[in-house]
Amino acid sequence: MAHRAPGPLPTAVIGVGHFGRFHAQKFAAIEGAELVAVCDLDPERAEAVAAELGTRAVTDYRTLVGTVDAVSVAVPTADHHRIARAFIEGGAHVLVEKPITGDLAEADDLIRIAGECRRVLQVGHLERFSPVRRAMDSIVRHPLYIEAHRITSFRERGTDVSIVLDLMIHDIDLVLSLVDAPVEHVDAVGAPVLSGRDDIANCRIRFANGCVASITASRISAKTERKMRLFQPNAYLSVDFLTHTLTLAERRSPEEGGNAGMPISIPGFPDIRLEQRTLAADDSLLREVEAFFAAIRNGTPPLVSGADGRRALATAMMIRESLERHRAFVQGQFGAHVLAGPGSA
Numbered sequence: 001m002a003h004r005a006p007g008p009l010p011t012a013v014i015g016v017g018h019f020g021r022f023h024a025q026k027f028a029a030i031e032g033a034e035l036v037a038v039c040d041l042d043p044e045r046a047e048a049v050a051a052e053l054g055t056r057a058v059t060d061y062r063t064l065v066g067t068v069d070a071v072s073v074a075v076p077t078a079d080h081h082r083i084a085r086a087f088i089e090g091g092a093h094v095l096v097e098k099p100i101t102g103d104l105a106e107a108d109d110l111i112r113i114a115g116e117c118r119r120v121l122q123v124g125h126l127e128r129f130s131p132v133r134r135a136m137d138s139i140v141r142h143p144l145y146i147e148a149h150r151i152t153s154f155r156e157r158g159t160d161v162s163i164v165l166d167l168m169i170h171d172i173d174l175v176l177s178l179v180d181a182p183v184e185h186v187d188a189v190g191a192p193v194l195s196g197r198d199d200i201a202n203c204r205i206r207f208a209n210g211c212v213a214s215i216t217a218s219r220i221s222a223k224t225e226r227k228m229r230l231f232q233p234n235a236y237l238s239v240d241f242l243t244h245t246l247t248l249a250e251r252r253s254p255e256e257g258g259n260a261g262m263p264i265s266i267p268g269f270p271d272i273r274l275e276q277r278t279l280a281a282d283d284s285l286l287r288e289v290e291a292f293f294a295a296i297r298n299g300t301p302p303l304v305s306g307a308d309g310r311r312a313l314a315t316a317m318m319i320r321e322s323l324e325r326h327r328a329f330v331q332g333q334f335g336a337h338v339l340a341g342p343g344s345a
Contacts, residue, residue: 008034009296011070014061014083016040016049019097020074026289027072028053033293037064065090070296072289073097074124077165081106084121088113093120095292098173099165099316100309107313111306120295122288122302123309125173129287131279132239132246133174136230139248140178145231146213148175151221154194162197163190164316164323168217172319173304173312174228181209183315188322193220203319244279 009032013024016038028035039058040046050057058064061083064071071087073080073096081101084094088110100123101107114121127133148171164172176183183205190201200218207213226241234251250273288304295302 008032009070009293010034010036010068011072012037012039012064012068013072013074014039014064014087015073015075016045017074020072021049022285023072023074023095023289024049024053026283026286028055029286030289030293032297033070036068039064062086065092068092070120070293071095072124077102081110084110085113088117088119088121091117091119093122093292093296095122095124095289096309097124098126098309099123099169099313100306101313104310104314104317107306107310111310114306120292120302121306122292122295123304123306123312124288125170125304125309125312126284126288127170127174127241128177128304129284129291130241131244131282131284132241135246135277135279136178136237136239139235139237139246140230141232143178143211143230143232145211146175146178147229148213148215149225149227151216151218152224153222154199154220162320162323163199163201163217163219164188164203164319166217167219168201168203168215168319169312169316171215171217171228172315173308175205175213175215176311176315177308178230179207179209179211179213181207181211183318184208186315186318186322188319189326190323198323201319201323203322205315205319244281246275246277246279248275248277249273250275 011027011033012035013020013027016024017040024035024038027033035053035055037056037058038046038049038053039061041059043057043059046057046059065086069091070093073084073094075083077099080096084096087094094114101110110121150167150171152167185206186203188201188203190198193199199220202214202216205213205215224242228239230237236249238247239245251271252273291303
């Protein structure tokens with residue numbers, strides 16, 4: 001990339017569909033940066049977003065390579081590697097939506113290229129920037145058991161991929177960020193119900209330090225829920241990512257004050273500290289984008305690095321492999337039509 005005179009950082013957003021449009025809005029709001037273009041294969045969609053944000057629209061991302069310093073890549077996963085790589089080699093820092101890529105070889109290549117080019121590669125695991133996740137840093141120390149539920153009603157968007165890469169990967173990344181140990185073993189079960197891919201799944205992840213996480217994801221539920229429960233020595237934490245609430249029950253010795261001064265006490269249990277908090281709603285996507293630009297300005301590693309994205313992807317692939325083994329076993333017992341998914345017969 002040629003040297004440019006000082007001024008606002010030229011940026012672009014590649015892919016302005018359902019979620020990319022929000023990326024473009026946040027990029028346009030960043031002080032010290034200028035959204036010079038949005039790109040989408042659908043010219044009408046690109047023009048509409050460009051008109052909304054006062055920028056220009058293009059349909060070929062290649063026309064922007066080498067002309068911008070930072071991009072958001074919010075296209076289908078299959079295109080992440082090709083597009084992100086082109087911009088990194090063209091001198092741009094890249095925020096790529098989750099999952100980082102479609103396979104580990106592509107993820108490794110992006111991480112390598114970003115390192116060689118000294119460019120920031122941040123992966124869009126949005127829940128890392130939610131107010132409750134940020135609050136958990138001062139509470140979670142040595143989790144022994146984690147339980148996560150992420151369920152929502154059915155929608156066509158996202159059904160081109162398994163529930164593991166569509167929804168479960170949010171909690172996979174959250175759990176990995178909370179447990180300081182490598183994954184040792186994975187067991188998973190799931191079923192395709194309304195689409196041709198798994199619409200509901202549960203996995204049990206065992207870590208090398210003994211921690212176990214149970215993660216359930218569903219896109220065929222009657223309600224929406226995003227909750228996590230964590231158990232660690234002398235403490236239980238329940239968090240709701242939708243309502244931004246935390247409930248902490250913590251055993252404290254008399255020397256530590258027991259439950260003295262706490263808003264809620266438990267009769268008969270003077271050493272139990274019970275705290276309930278509702279945090280102010282926050283714009284997690286804006287925080288994610290701000291963190292991306294802070295990493296660029298300060299030359300510091302991003303909060304969610306390429307390596308973090310790769311680890312989440314690797315774990316997701318272990319879960320998918322376990323799902324396939326379970327499916328093969330069930331079909332061997334009951335016939336190939338079982339767990340085949342609608343329209344697969």
